[in-house]
Amino acid sequence: MPPAIELFHVAKSYPLYRSLSAGFKHFLLHLPRSLQDLRAPRHLALRDITLSIAPGEAVGFIGGNGAGKSTLLGLMAGVLSPTTGRITVRGRVCPLLELGAGFHFELTGRDNILLNGVLLGLTRTEIQARLEAIVAYAELEAFIDQPIRTYSSGMLARLGFAVAAHLDPEILLVDETLAVGDARFQKKCQATMAAFRQAGVTLVLVSHNMDDVRAVCSRAIWLDRGQVRLDGDPTTVIDAYLQETSHAPAGP
Amino acid sequence: MRWLRQSLDLVLTLTAKEVKVRYKSSVLGYLWSVAMPLCLAAVFYLAFKVVMRVPMEHYALFLVCGLFPWQWFANSVQAAATILLGNASIIKKVAFPRAAVCLAMVMNDGLHFLLSVPVIAGLLLIAGKHPSLSWLFWLPLLFVLHAALVTGISLVVAAVNLFFRDMERLVVLGVTLLFYFTPVIYSETMVPAPYDSLLAFNPMAPLIICWRSLFLGGGVPLEHLGSAALWAMGILFGGMAVFRRLSPRFAEVL
Ligand SMILES: Nc1ncnc2c1ncn2[C@@H]1O[C@H](COP(=O)(O)OP(=O)(O)OP(=O)(O)O)[C@@H](O)[C@H]1O
Numbered sequence: 427m428p429p430a431i432e433l434f435h436v437a438k439s440y441p442l443y444r445s446l447s448a449g450f451k452h453f454l455l456h457l458p459r460s461l462q463d464l465r466a467p468r469h470l471a472l473r474d475i476t477l478s479i480a481p482g483e484a485v486g487f488i489g490g491n492g493a494g495k496s497t498l499l500g501l502m503a504g505v506l507s508p509t510t511g512r513i514t515v516r517g518r519v520c521p522l523l524e525l526g527a528g529f530h531f532e533l534t535g536r537d538n539i540l541l542n543g544v545l546l547g548l549t550r551t552e553i554q555a556r557l558e559a560i561v562a563y564a565e566l567e568a569f570i571d572q573p574i575r576t577y578s579s580g581m582l583a584r585l586g587f588a589v590a591a592h593l594d595p596e597i598l599l600v601d602e603t604l605a606v607g608d609a610r611f612q613k614k615c616q617a618t619m620a621a622f623r624q625a626g627v628t629l630v631l632v633s634h635n636m637d638d639v640r641a642v643c644s645r646a647i648w649l650d651r652g653q654v655r656l657d658g659d660p661t662t663v664i665d666a667y668l669q670e671t672s673h674a675p676a677g678p
Numbered sequence: 679m680r681w682l683r684q685s686l687d688l689v690l691t692l693t694a695k696e697v698k699v700r701y702k703s704s705v706l707g708y709l710w711s712v713a714m715p716l717c718l719a720a721v722f723y724l725a726f727k728v729v730m731r732v733p734m735e736h737y738a739l740f741l742v743c744g745l746f747p748w749q750w751f752a753n754s755v756q757a758a759a760t761i762l763l764g765n766a767s768i769i770k771k772v773a774f775p776r777a778a779v780c781l782a783m784v785m786n787d788g789l790h791f792l793l794s795v796p797v798i799a800g801l802l803l804i805a806g807k808h809p810s811l812s813w814l815f816w817l818p819l820l821f822v823l824h825a826a827l828v829t830g831i832s833l834v835v836a837a838v839n840l841f842f843r844d845m846e847r848l849v850v851l852g853v854t855l856l857f858y859f860t861p862v863i864y865s866e867t868m869v870p871a872p873y874d875s876l877l878a879f880n881p882m883a884p885l886i887i888c889w890r891s892l893f894l895g896g897g898v899p900l901e902h903l904g905s906a907a908l909w910a911m912g913i914l915f916g917g918m919a920v921f922r923r924l925s926p927r928f929a930e931v932l
């Protein structure tokens with residue numbers, strides 16, 4: 427079977443659009459510097475990543491802040507495009523990137539379920555059929571007609587995960603959204619993800635919670651400053667990662 | 679087939695969202711979209727008919743017939759500047775055709791314009807005129823051309839504003855200037871000799887002329903319809919090209 431996700435020498439750099447987002451006026455007034463900025467070296471968030479993830483695998487990405495994990499997930503979700511290299515994704519992707527992903531904060535929970543489902547490629551009737559199940563899974567019956575700006579972080583995480591879990595994903599991308607859920611909901615998420623694994627869904631998880639990675643993943647990848655540092659069995663990779671962090675100088 | 683269904687649902691859902699976010703309620707949104715051009719018409723009537731005594735029959739009606747379509751253009755193009763910023767939370771997190779956000783906004787304003795056509799018809803009746811049966815044929819055609827032109831410009835404005843965030847102010851200025859260069863408060867026949875050729879460079883002029891002549895007379899001048907169609911297609915495809923080129927960068931600059 428071909429890999430579900432394949433990255434081939436992928437690099438991603440962010441331009442420093444400083445002068446651009448300052449506007450036309452600034453751009454024209456400081457023309458020489460602005461043009462120089464355009465050509466200036468860009469911030470490399472990922473450099474030369476080659477890896478493939480087989481269908482049904484559950485991969486956890488770990489690494490320090492700014493290592494490039496979210497960028498990598500954004501590339502897999504098709505939200506970002508790589509600067510160089512090639513990325514192939516085979517199957518229906520359900521991305522769950524950060525809290526409130528794909529939601530609009532002025533809309534009610536119910537409207538947001540519809541919006542999110544449509545954005546992810548379902549028709550309205552298909553979502554309407556699952557609406558009750560999604561609300562019940564998230565256990566948000568009492569709040570579902572409130573605008574989600576009034577939700578707590580944990581409630582947002584519930585809603586997001588509930589929608590993603592009910593859209594028949596073939597590939598589920600989760601970026602550390604589950605950490606804010608309460609213990610009971612985290613248990614529920616872990617159970618759902620285990621069920622997904624049984625069903626052959628490909629899971630990609632980004633987390634700073636090593637227990638999550640140990641519980642859910644069959645493989646872990648340590649990203650360090652935009653590069654793969656270690657790739658393998660979760661216990662080995664996590665141990666090596668924790669080993670290094672424990673050597674880091676502690677604060678005053 | 680499924681693709682069509684899905685795209686339609688996408689634009690519909692985004693349009694419904696637009697209404698809810700912008701006006702809180704659809705009735706309020708409608709009232710606002712009708713009240714705004716009527717207020718403008720009242721002010722211009724006062725200034726030009728009552729104070730400056732422009733010798734023109736049915737001037738109030740004349741104003742209304744141009745101001746309603748103009749308001750659709752102005753609203754959409756000005757809102758386009760911030761539409762991607764306002765939808766950042768969905769653009770950054772989900773991959774979907776980004777142009778749908780712009781299209782939904784234009785359709786929302788277009789819908790409000792359509793709903794204001796009965797108001798125009800009512801004013802015609804009050805003035806002793808009446809709507810023509812030919813509206814049924816011409817109205818959908820002009821609607822499509824207007825939507826295409828507004829979408830084309832909105833795509834460019836929306837995309838460019840992410841990279842130059844002061845685009846918004848330039849757009850407000852541009853729309854205001856264009857308003858006075860477009861025969862909305864005056865008729866194209868009143869523009870004197872050397873300046874009337876400038877109308878050929880104004881993409882909105884032929885459209886407004888067509889709308890007004892449809893509402894007031896029931897017919898559409900074919901030479902203006904032709905140039906309106908050319909402008910609309912040119913701008914739509916130009917706008918799509920610019921948007922497609924810039925859209926892969928949206929998520930990283932938002
Ligand atoms: N839109 C952006 N524009 C410019 N630079 C960015 C952008 N997004 C991320 N970066 C940079 O790319 C690098 C990687 O960021 P990323 O969000 O992928 O890190 P991360 O591994 O998810 O970190 P964390 O654990 O804190 O979530 C960072 O140095 C960050 O500054």
Ligand SMILES: [Mg+2]
Pocket residue numbers: 495496497601
């Ligand atoms: Mg991150």
